[in-house]
Amino acid sequence: MLRSSFSRGRHGTRYPYSLCQTKGCEAYGKSIKRDTLEDEVGQLIKQLEPAPILIEMAAAMFRRAWTHRLEQAANAMRVAKQQIADLDRDIAKTLDRILKASNETVIRAYEAKVADLEKRKALLTAKTTQMPESRGTMEHRRTGCLFPRKLLENMGEYPNRPASRGVQTGLRRPHQILPK
Numbered sequence: 001m002l003r004s005s006f007s008r009g010r011h012g013t014r015y016p017y018s019l020c021q022t023k024g025c026e027a028y029g030k031s032i033k034r035d036t037l038e039d040e041v042g043q044l045i046k047q048l049e050p051a052p053i054l055i056e057m058a059a060a061m062f063r064r065a066w067t068h069r070l071e072q073a074a075n076a077m078r079v080a081k082q083q084i085a086d087l088d089r090d091i092a093k094t095l096d097r098i099l100k101a102s103n104e105t106v107i108r109a110y111e112a113k114v115a116d117l118e119k120r121k122a123l124l125t126a127k128t129t130q131m132p133e134s135r136g137t138m139e140h141r142r143t144g145c146l147f148p149r150k151l152l153e154n155m156g157e158y159p160n161r162p163a164s165r166g167v168q169t170g171l172r173r174p175h176q177i178l179p180k
Contacts, residue, residue: 073131
């Protein structure tokens with residue numbers, strides 16, 4: 001188990017270190033430079049690649065989720081357009097009733113109803129124009145998801161995560177991390 005901390009240099013400069021806190025370890029209480037640790041973890045991550053069956057399975061999962069999301073978006077657009085058509089029909093019926101009505105109170109009530117229907121129609125129309133279109137294929141979106149090495153290269157620097165490490169032996173138990 002490593003604990004991260006900073007040491008101060010002679011002129012007040014702070015240097016990042018990790019200390020081993022595993023009792024009984026030959027490196028117990030010894031400091032390890034963060035850069036050294038990150039380089040070793042980075043080298044280990046560069047070696048990681050999933051098995052081909054995992055890549056296929058993850059790609060199938062991504063593809064299925066992508067098509068499901070596209071179907072949901074298309075269904076939402078279809079429902080919104082149907083609601084707009086229903087509102088148009090309701091507005092037309094209410095306008096016909098206004099023309100047939102002779103009482104001023106009834107006409108004002110119908111006009112208020114038409115105004116409400118027009119407002120709802122405007123909201124739905126705005127909603128349909130704001131619905132996103134398809135933003136490329138699933139294949140463009142999954143780059144880097146399956147290979148930690150690509151993620152690491154895209155990050156620009158190594159993630160600040162503790163690792164099990166010995167001072168003389170380097171990273172411990174890499175066989176548990178590396179694929180078989």
